[in-house]
Amino acid sequence: xxxxxxxxxxxxxxxxxxxxxxxxxxxxxGCFVGASLSAADLIVYLYSEFLDITPENLxxxxxxxxxxxxxxDVPALYGTFAELGLIAPERLKNHLxxxxxxxxxxxxxxxxxEFHSGSLGHLPxxxxxxxxxxxxxxxxxxxxxxxxxxxLNEGTCWEAILVANAYQLDNLIFVVDRNHFQAxxxxxxxxxxxxxxxxxxxxxxxxxxxxxxxxxxxxxxFSAFPFEKGKVNVVIADTVRGKGLPSIERRADRWFCNFTxxxxxxxxxxxxxxxxxxxxxxxxxxx
Amino acid sequence: MSYEELLTETAxxxxxxxxxxxxxxxxxxxxxxxxxxxxxxxxxxxxxMIGAAAGLxxxxxxxxxxxxxxxxxxxxxEFLRTDAGIPNLPVKLxxxxxxxxxxxxxxxxxxxxxxxxxxxxxxxxxxxxADEDDLVKMLPQIWAYSRPSYVRINTRRADYIHAPFxxxxxxxxxxxxxxxxxxxxLLFEQALIAVEILRREGLSVGLIxxxxxxxxxxxxxxxxxxxxALTVTLEDHFQTGGLYSIVAEVLLKHGLTANVLxxxxxxxxxxxxxxxxxxxxxxxxxxQIAEKILGYKTFYKQPEIMVxxxxx
Numbered sequence: 001x002x003x004x005x006x007x008x009x010x011x012x013x014x015x016x017x018x019x020x021x022x023x024x025x026x027x028x029x030g031c032f033v034g035a036s037l038s039a040a041d042l043i044v045y046l047y048s049e050f051l052d053i054t055p056e057n058l059x060x061x062x063x064x065x066x067x068x069x070x071x072x073d074v075p076a077l078y079g080t081f082a083e084l085g086l087i088a089p090e091r092l093k094n095h096l097x098x099x100x101x102x103x104x105x106x107x108x109x110x111x112x113x114e115f116h117s118g119s120l121g122h123l124p125x126x127x128x129x130x131x132x133x134x135x136x137x138x139x140x141x142x143x144x145x146x147x148x149x150x151x152l153n154e155g156t157c158w159e160a161i162l163v164a165n166a167y168q169l170d171n172l173i174f175v176v177d178r179n180h181f182q183a184x185x186x187x188x189x190x191x192x193x194x195x196x197x198x199x200x201x202x203x204x205x206x207x208x209x210x211x212x213x214x215x216x217x218x219x220x221x222f223s224a225f226p227f228e229k230g231k232v233n234v235v236i237a238d239t240v241r242g243k244g245l246p247s248i249e250r251r252a253d254r255w256f257c258n259f260t261x262x263x264x265x266x267x268x269x270x271x272x273x274x275x276x277x278x279x280x281x282x283x284x285x286x287x
Numbered sequence: 288m289s290y291e292e293l294l295t296e297t298a299x300x301x302x303x304x305x306x307x308x309x310x311x312x313x314x315x316x317x318x319x320x321x322x323x324x325x326x327x328x329x330x331x332x333x334x335x336m337i338g339a340a341a342g343l344x345x346x347x348x349x350x351x352x353x354x355x356x357x358x359x360x361x362x363x364x365e366f367l368r369t370d371a372g373i374p375n376l377p378v379k380l381x382x383x384x385x386x387x388x389x390x391x392x393x394x395x396x397x398x399x400x401x402x403x404x405x406x407x408x409x410x411x412x413x414x415x416x417a418d419e420d421d422l423v424k425m426l427p428q429i430w431a432y433s434r435p436s437y438v439r440i441n442t443r444r445a446d447y448i449h450a451p452f453x454x455x456x457x458x459x460x461x462x463x464x465x466x467x468x469x470x471x472x473l474l475f476e477q478a479l480i481a482v483e484i485l486r487r488e489g490l491s492v493g494l495i496x497x498x499x500x501x502x503x504x505x506x507x508x509x510x511x512x513x514x515x516a517l518t519v520t521l522e523d524h525f526q527t528g529g530l531y532s533i534v535a536e537v538l539l540k541h542g543l544t545a546n547v548l549x550x551x552x553x554x555x556x557x558x559x560x561x562x563x564x565x566x567x568x569x570x571x572x573x574x575q576i577a578e579k580i581l582g583y584k585t586f587y588k589q590p591e592i593m594v595x596x597x598x599x
Contacts, residue, residue: 061346108374115345119369125335126370129342129350136324159335166330 004223006049008215014083015044016271019244021079021092023259023267029096030258031104032072034248038179038212038239039073039146043080045218046144046175050225055085058111064141065114065130069123070148070177071105077113078102086112121154123147124174128164131172142225143172150182153191158203164232165204173225173233174205177212179241185252196236205234212237247276258282290314290381290442293423294351295321297430304430305343308353309336311383314440315353333358337366337378344376349430352378356385356398356439360405371435372408378435380405385415385439386523387473387557388595390565394556403528405437406501412436412454413501417475418445425452425498439472443593447479449496457504460494466580467493467515469508471500471530474521476592477566480573484587485580500533508537512545519548519580523571526551550576563592 018040026033047053051064068077075095082089087110094100101109105118115126127145134141147157164172178196180186187193200207206227210217218237227233240249245267248254259267259281266277288296295318298304306318307327319326329336333354340350352359359382360367371378382401389396406413412434416422419442429436432454450458457469466485470478475496485492493515495507512518512534522530531549538545550571557569566572567589570579574589 115341115370116373119365122338122366122370125338125366126342126345128335129339129344130346131342132327132339133343133346133348156334156338159332160338163329163332163335163339167327 006215006219011041011044011048011215014048014080015041017083018044018076018079019271020268021082022075023245023264023271025075025078025092025095026257026267027259027261027264030256031075031095032255033075033257034181034241034251034254035070035072035148035177035179036075037243037245038241039177040076040079040243041213041215042146042175042177042218042237042239043073043076044083045215045222047080047084049219050222051142051144053112055111062139062141065127065143067115067117067123067127067143067145068106068113069117069145070120070151071117072148073146073177074104074106077106078110081110081112120148120151121156124157124160125163127172128160128167128169131164131169132167134171135167135169141171144175145172146175146177148182149176149178149180149187149193149196152176152193153182161200161203161205161232168230169232170226170228170230173235175235175237177239178236179239181241181250181252181255183255200234200236204231206231207234207236209236209238212239213243244271245277246270247279288423289419290422290440291317293426294318297427298322298325298351303347303349305348305350306353307336307340307350309333309358311354314381314383314442333363334366337363338370340378341370341374341376344371344378349377349379351381351430353381353383355396356382356401357389357396360398360401360437364404367405367411367435368408372410375410375434377433379430380435380437381440382437383440385472387562387565387571388441390562390595391559393559397556399523399525399552399556400528401437401439402500402524402530403532406533407528410434411501412499414499415439415472416441416498417449417472417496418443418447420445420447421449421452421475421496421498424449428452428454441472443473443476443595445476447475452498455499455502455504457507458496458498459507460496461492462511463491463493463515465490465492465515466517466519467495467511468519468521468576469495469497469511469530469534470521471497472523474523474571477571477573477576478521480590481576481580484574484577484585487587488577488581488585497530500530503533503537505537505541508534509541509543512538512543512547517546517548517580519550519576521550521576524551526553548580550579561594563594566592
């Protein structure tokens, strides 16, 4: 794939709208807002520039695939789908309604979601099965699997890398949303992952590490796909949990957030750079 | 026809089939050469294998998946439940050395709760053939069915020629007024011996090879318990969650009760040894089963029990 010129301004504008959707879903029951904001740029980039996934080709066996393994970042996916026309934007108002299927983890009732997640460490292997089938059929589809960094505690993620390496799945890309936090605390304070690049490389992957909020860096990295013939691809995207809302960025206690309506109004202003929000809602609701 | 021959023939005739294993090749030794890239060995990774099988099924494939019963059902349980069960994908499990067939391996390899676990997964279907003849008669329909399935693979050769299989239907071998033995899998062979002894002792004896544990043949269970003074559930499984529980559930569902004697492993694993010694030690030979039902010792001779061909 040749490096095409991309409109960073358009991507930024879409990502900003996606972040607005995420913030609006963080009340009336709330959502995992921090992980959604860290993954937002990544997801917007992948659907806008890298993946051949459109409202028209969702049943086409030659489409590309994206699997959202960490799951908690699904508000970023819902927001992206609303902006790119895969679902109607009004539907996002049904977040947590029994009359729709827009809840805290991905599910296949939402067009464009290929597989449900919620149990960590599962979708790397589902993605392997899809990538294997594409190889058997001689197809050119790309398969992306986004994992969290906390998710990498799960042994099945590493089992999957071993198998992907054995089967030389160079049509498969694991993208790690490296926001440096797992649920309640920084990853390096609980189960250290670094040196993460070396870990993946030692398992046989071809690894790139980039700033997951920089569209130019994202584009340079993904334009180099497949990174090396016969090697599974890994992109470690360094991100910031809560990115875009300085009042919750990098805060261990802002994992699952259920803000008040007034806080949401203020956070939307904060997103547009007006002022920091004074948060008074419960800091941590463990899910 | 052997299991491997049937699998090879099926997969060669229909390219939707993919044969997978978590490095358990005893049943599929010659398949790699015949199927090429439609044979996938993921190494000792039961969980990743099940996830990958679900991914292949998403793409329209029918993966036939092999691993030892204990690790397939328990190491990978959550993958089966979450990745095959929730989306109702046709992931076809071939479970190796279930129940007493793990003979000398020890308790790590004793899958004695597999039926219980697998039937607890919505959408999953569960089957246990009596021997190789039964196995090859059952598998084509099981593999053609759109749901995920769990099969206790049993490749033991036997002289018995089974009736054609109908999914969800038991094989009613005989009906009897005094006793009916309901069983599945490996112990069918011993049940035939027990039936013979009971008849010589003058009893009217029924025998059911259940075959399909989920969906279960409710009518066969109800008629057996209704028409016999005593029903015996015979299984190489923990007493909890297997056939005894299935019969209890069927009876309760229909507001019935019955006189039922469970012969199973009650809250214990079995003593590891070669299969004939296991059956003798645990009281599961045909002669011992008959004597348990009769309540007294007899002078019949227990026929020789064949040692399994495989062990891993």
